[in-house]
Amino acid sequence: MNLDTKMKILVVDDFSTMRRIVKNILKQLGFERMEEAEDGQQAYNKLTSEGGFQFVVSDWNMPNMDGLDLLRKVRANPELKDMPFLMITAEAEKHKVIEAIKAGVSNYVVKPFTAEVLKEKLDKIFEKRAQG
Amino acid sequence: MSDDMEEIIADFIVEGEETLDRIDPLFIELEEKGFDPGIINEIFRGMHTMKGAAGFLGFQKIVDVSHRAETILKKVRDKEISLEPRLVDVILKSFDMVRLLIGNIKAKDHAETDISRMLEDLDDALKASEKNPSKTVVKARPAVIEAPACGTPEAHACPEPVPDGAGKTKTAHLPSEEARTPQKEIKNEAIQNLRIGVDKIDHVMNLTGEVVLIRNRLLNLAGGLEHRYASDQQVESLLEAVSFLDLLTSDMQLAVMRMRMQPLKKVLGKFPRMVKEISAPLGKNVELRISGEDTEVDKSVIEQIGDPLVHIIRNSIDHAIEPTEERTAIGKPERGVISINASQKGSQIIIEVSDDGRGIDVEKVKRKAIDKGLISEEDASALGREGAVNLIFMPGLSTNDVATELSGRGVGMDVVKNNVSRLNGFIEIMTKKGEGTTIRISLPLTLAIIHALLVEVKGSVYAIPLTLVDETLKVAKSEIQGLLQKRVLNIRGRVYPFFELSDLLDGQSGSPGIHLPGFPGNVTQQSSPGAVEDSAGRYVIVVAVADSRFCIGVDSLLGLQEVVIKSITGSSNVAPCILGATISGDGKVILIMDLGHIARSLFDKERAQV
Numbered sequence: 001m002n003l004d005t006k007m008k009i010l011v012v013d014d015f016s017t018m019r020r021i022v023k024n025i026l027k028q029l030g031f032e033r034m035e036e037a038e039d040g041q042q043a044y045n046k047l048t049s050e051g052g053f054q055f056v057v058s059d060w061n062m063p064n065m066d067g068l069d070l071l072r073k074v075r076a077n078p079e080l081k082d083m084p085f086l087m088i089t090a091e092a093e094k095h096k097v098i099e100a101i102k103a104g105v106s107n108y109v110v111k112p113f114t115a116e117v118l119k120e121k122l123d124k125i126f127e128k129r130a131q132g
Numbered sequence: 133m134s135d136d137m138e139e140i141i142a143d144f145i146v147e148g149e150e151t152l153d154r155i156d157p158l159f160i161e162l163e164e165k166g167f168d169p170g171i172i173n174e175i176f177r178g179m180h181t182m183k184g185a186a187g188f189l190g191f192q193k194i195v196d197v198s199h200r201a202e203t204i205l206k207k208v209r210d211k212e213i214s215l216e217p218r219l220v221d222v223i224l225k226s227f228d229m230v231r232l233l234i235g236n237i238k239a240k241d242h243a244e245t246d247i248s249r250m251l252e253d254l255d256d257a258l259k260a261s262e263k264n265p266s267k268t269v270v271k272a273r274p275a276v277i278e279a280p281a282c283g284t285p286e287a288h289a290c291p292e293p294v295p296d297g298a299g300k301t302k303t304a305h306l307p308s309e310e311a312r313t314p315q316k317e318i319k320n321e322a323i324q325n326l327r328i329g330v331d332k333i334d335h336v337m338n339l340t341g342e343v344v345l346i347r348n349r350l351l352n353l354a355g356g357l358e359h360r361y362a363s364d365q366q367v368e369s370l371l372e373a374v375s376f377l378d379l380l381t382s383d384m385q386l387a388v389m390r391m392r393m394q395p396l397k398k399v400l401g402k403f404p405r406m407v408k409e410i411s412a413p414l415g416k417n418v419e420l421r422i423s424g425e426d427t428e429v430d431k432s433v434i435e436q437i438g439d440p441l442v443h444i445i446r447n448s449i450d451h452a453i454e455p456t457e458e459r460t461a462i463g464k465p466e467r468g469v470i471s472i473n474a475s476q477k478g479s480q481i482i483i484e485v486s487d488d489g490r491g492i493d494v495e496k497v498k499r500k501a502i503d504k505g506l507i508s509e510e511d512a513s514a515l516g517r518e519g520a521v522n523l524i525f526m527p528g529l530s531t532n533d534v535a536t537e538l539s540g541r542g543v544g545m546d547v548v549k550n551n552v553s554r555l556n557g558f559i560e561i562m563t564k565k566g567e568g569t570t571i572r573i574s575l576p577l578t579l580a581i582i583h584a585l586l587v588e589v590k591g592s593v594y595a596i597p598l599t600l601v602d603e604t605l606k607v608a609k610s611e612i613q614g615l616l617q618k619r620v621l622n623i624r625g626r627v628y629p630f631f632e633l634s635d636l637l638d639g640q641s642g643s644p645g646i647h648l649p650g651f652p653g654n655v656t657q658q659s660s661p662g663a664v665e666d667s668a669g670r671y672v673i674v675v676a677v678a679d680s681r682f683c684i685g686v687d688s689l690l691g692l693q694e695v696v697i698k699s700i701t702g703s704s705n706v707a708p709c710i711l712g713a714t715i716s717g718d719g720k721v722i723l724i725m726d727l728g729h730i731a732r733s734l735f736d737k738e739r740a741q742v
Contacts, residue, residue, distance in 0.1 A: 112187035
């Protein structure tokens with residue numbers, strides 16, 4: 001399926017190099033409109049005040065507000081509850097993925113990942129949405 | 133893609149080093165505060181994040197090392213094992229290893245750093261700790277579940293950070309909040325920052341330098357036009373435009389300079405751990421107090437000030453701070469204190485390192501200098517207190533038996549002094565026996581642009597950095613008197629050594645010996661004390677370098693100018709007394725004098741001679 005490469009994506013990670021890496025991979029997949037936030041709190045503020053985002057890709061372990069809390073807040077907000085949300089996790093956090101799934105994550109990806117893997121995940125997320 | 137990759141790797145290097153700089157001192161904090169899940173998690177997260185990014189970039193060794201460190205930290209955080217000194221030690225070592233690996237990436241040297249020992253050490257340390265699990269584990273477990281430690285991923289129950297007006301968040305629940313607030317603020321602002329390669333900034337800096345030079349030329353030309361066509365409307369407009377350009381250029385200079393500035397914290401942050409590591413094996417109890425670490429200095433200062441400071445601190449711990457028993461015996465607090473205090477004073481950055489130790493034993497220093505044949509017995513007795521203390525800057529004095537294996541490393545205070553001079557700064561010592569020593573380093577704010585006094589000698593123009601000029605005056609030639617084959621000048625009752633700039637350049641009369649090819653001042657017949665006779669008066673510059681003051685005679689003073697220091701390249705025999713060159717308003721090359729160097733060679737020689 002064709003992804004909408006014009007969609008506005010929020011990349012959330014506390015390590016700026018990681019944000020750049022993720023943005024770079026998204027760029028490889030043809031996306032052009034990426035914005036950044038460096039923790040869950042900032043991401044949530046951006047999502048609520050700025051709006052217009054169609055996809056969130058977030059790291060898990062961050063200061064102030066981690067990825068899981070961000071996910072929960074997003075799901076709890078009527079305006080944002082359907083936001084596609086991809087969680088980036090580390091190998092070691094795999095066992096906790098169940099928590100993210102319970103909280104309603106759209107999908108998760110274990111780092112490091114390649115552009116192909118990310119594309120697969122995106123396809124799955126947006127396919128599901130198109131169907132359901 | 134490959135360009136992107138290179139930039140991302142450059143980012144990783146900077147951010148990785150920053151992360152290490154940030155989490156490294158947290159162990160000290162941990163030691164002071166005891167087990168603090170917030171701090172442990174912050175350290176954990178640092179390693180975790182770095183591992184993640186390294187994985188993407190294919191830096192497998194960093195992944196391997198940080199993964200193991202992360203595993204240990206995670207178990208400590210989850211109270212599965214307790215944080216023993218052994219673990220702290222091996223984790224700190226792993227940070228050093230990651231730093232080294234990042235250094236390898238930075239240097240692109242493809243160095244095959246062997247990490248197998250490190251990995252083994254980490255594995256062994258973990259295994260040993262697992263056999264000996266945390267004693268608090270039974271008690272602590274339920275507590276962890278009921279009230280998750282704030283800042284851990286399980287921290288949902290924690291009060292949510294409350295955003296304040298500026299969009300910064302407050303995490304009031306962290307016990308170490310007070311100590312960490314500044315960092316948090318910096319971190320929260322980071323999103324608005326852009327990482328730019330130093331080479332790009334330096335390029336802008338260079339261009340700005342060129343603009344400054346052109347501005348100076350334009351000012352000069354406009355001044356000439358004003359003189360000739362005073363009433364011309366167009367000339368007036370031109371002058372106005374040029375004066376705007378003048379102001380703007382100064383602002384631009386400042387702005388670019390700011391871009392290169394970084395807080396001293398970058399260097400000072402590593403010191404608490406170092407002080408701990410050095411003092412512990414010596415059986416000394418030393419506390420390091422740092423203030424003013426947010427003072428910003430030029431990047432090159434950050435890069436070069438570390439070693440001298442490390443040396444000074446090592447010296448203090450090694451020689452100045454007394455062992456605990458000795459301190460209690462003489463009624464001093466058990467814990468010795470070394471404080472580093474940084475501040476900006478006008479266009480100078482002042483870094484003071486003070487200790488409350490023994491103070492420098494002036495007589496002992498003198499004796500040592502005599503024993504080593506650095507000065508004679510008579511000179512020693514003639515030396516004032518200040519002069520005697522400054523003997524420690526003499527090469528050869530502090531390098532071997534004064535310094536132990538610790539402060540030794542073949543480096544003495546003379547190297548410290550040289551390093552500071554290289555940054556155009558100077559160093560002073562204030563010491564009181566039994567009470568302690570303060571070493572003050574003064575550095576210029578920027579190294580690239582200086583305010584200079586332009587002077588003329590025998591038809592050539594030279595620039596003298598204004599920071600070192602105490603005053604200028606005009607004296608009658610008769611006021612310059614001879615004293616013991618030296619020339620001196622009496623200014624308001626104080627006698628200063630006097631040198632002709634042309635002699636200094638010539639290498640005459642005990643001066644540094646400078647040979648400039650084709651330099652107009654290379655005419656030797658004028659170097660006798662009679663050289664001043666041909667002019668009715670002399671312009672004199674009083675120079676203050678650290679505690680030495682001396683006078684330099686020149687033919688005329690041309691005025692003040694902001695000059696951009698350009699290093700002289702392409703010539704192998706640039707005189708050591710030349711700091712660099714600049715281009716004057718009328719497009720001529722002007723040499724900038726290195727007064728620090730001149731002072732050193734004058735007075736070192738003098739010390740050797742007397």
